[in-house]
Amino acid sequence: MYNETRPVGTLITGFVHDEDRKWNQYGLMPLYQALESNRWKQPDFEHTASNFLSEEFSSGDPVKMYVAFRIWNEYLIARKYRNRESAKERFLNRMSGLVVAFHTQKPLEFDTITGKPILFDLSKRHWKTIPEDHLRLNLWYPDQKQKTECVAAFHSIYPLLIYYMNHISDWGLHFCKCKVCRKIFLVKSLNMNYAVRSVVRNKPAQVNSQAGLR
Incomplete structure (x- = not known):
């Protein structure tokens, strides 16, 4: 379905943030309404959701593709x-838990003054609403050398x-946002913040092509 190598950190820097809750409005609720309506009204609800989910699936973003596929499959x-x-209740509960990450705090935000990342707060109330078994994560290494x-x-x-x-964090890397070019970088020390901005002012084209995460 998706097979592409992206720069390290792209999952975080480009993560979906749905302030208008369009995933709920056009992706989940029409299908929820389709499940509680008669067969004559179902096609209209399905058409609304299908258009939205198809568009998100075609975006090329692996997170959007996965969530769109899961919603329709469920x-x-x-x-x-x-x-x-x-x-319908089972469908809504399962899928709401999947898209809730789109509606809460962004995984990566920056201080407007320092350009340093703001700590991702794990103590907020919405964490308590997620069942423990929904936080399961599987990890495996397909080759013996554990390179993948x-x-x-x-x-x-x-x-x-x-x-x-x-x-x-284990790799000793930190996200940093340049105030000049607005690109996001991975650096080994947040003390490099000033040095990065200085280089951008002097050689913007070189830094944009080599260090920017897209």
């Missing part, structure tokens, strides 16, 4: 159940984000 599974009341690492999340994207951010 809907098709829910349609098989005779008890539509329990099926595979990580899989199931019911929530949060475990994947946390694991990825911890991994970057």
Whole structure:
């Protein structure tokens, strides 16, 4: 479905942030309404959700592609159940837990003055609403030399984000945002912040092509 190598940190820097809750409005709720409506009204609700999810799937963003696929697949599974009341609630609960990461704090935000990253707060209330079994994460190494690492999340994207951010920290890397070119960098020390800005002022083209994460 998706096979592309991206710069380190792209999952964090480009993570989906849905301030308008369009994933709920156009992706989840139409399918929820389709499950509780009769067969004559279902096609209209399905068409609304299908258009939105198809557009998100075609974006090329692996997170959007995965979530769009999961929502539609879960809907098709829910349609098989005779008890539509329990099926629609099960569908909404499972998929709401998947997209909640789009509606909460961004995994990466920067201080407007220093340009340094703001600590990702894990103490907020929405964490308590996620069932413990939804935070499961599978990790395996497909080759014996352990040069390739595979990580899989199931019911929530949060475990994947946390694991990825911890991994970057273990490597001794830090996110930093340049005040001049506005690009995001991975540096070994946040004390390099001033040095990066100085280089950008002198050689913007060189830094943009070599150090910017896209």
